[in-house]
Amino acid sequence: MELILTSEAWLSAGLIFALRVTDMTLDTLRVLFVMRGRKSISWVLGFFQAAVYVVAIGSVLRDLSNPLNIIGYAAGFATGVVAGMAVEERLAIGHVHMRIISSRRGSGIAERLRLEGYAVTEVPARGKDGTVTMLNCSVLRKDIKKIRVMVNEVDPEAFITSEDIRPVRRGFWRA
DSSP, X not given: OTTTTSHHHHHHHHHHHHHHHHHHHHHHHHHHHHHTTOHHHHHHHHHHHXXXXXXXXHHHHHTTTOHHHHHHHHHHHHHHHHHHHHHHHHHOOSEEEEEEEESSOHHHHHHHHXXXXXXXXXXXXXXXXXXXXXXXXXXEGGGHHHHHXXXXXXXXXXXXXXXXXXXXXXXXOOO
């Protein structure tokens, strides 16, 4: 128990925690860039992630008698995943396909989105309770909140979904 209370033991665990947070943040971002087809940045992130990982795991294995090292490693892993997600969310890189379903105000929503410069495809559809308008709109991820607010202003009852996409060819893309 004496070993755990030394400043050296705590410092070692803190360093391992920080290395692991860095490692997993880079790893999470790397995976997301891989999914978006960004090869160069994926390579750079992978290189640095692997280098930090080797230092972190080496530090843990160098002193397995200190349980704080293992705790720091595990806590750094978990924290790094969440930190990577938060960073990626703030970067909002890529495109999404938004699907908006409105039973009452589909054309009003489409008109509002078009006024703001977004391309919208209107599709008449049948829902559980009758006719609805399904709107398809492919946008930058950073615009999701803005679009959600616009849709809500026109029809607070509208159903909205989004999914990540990778543009392949042509069409209208708001820059």
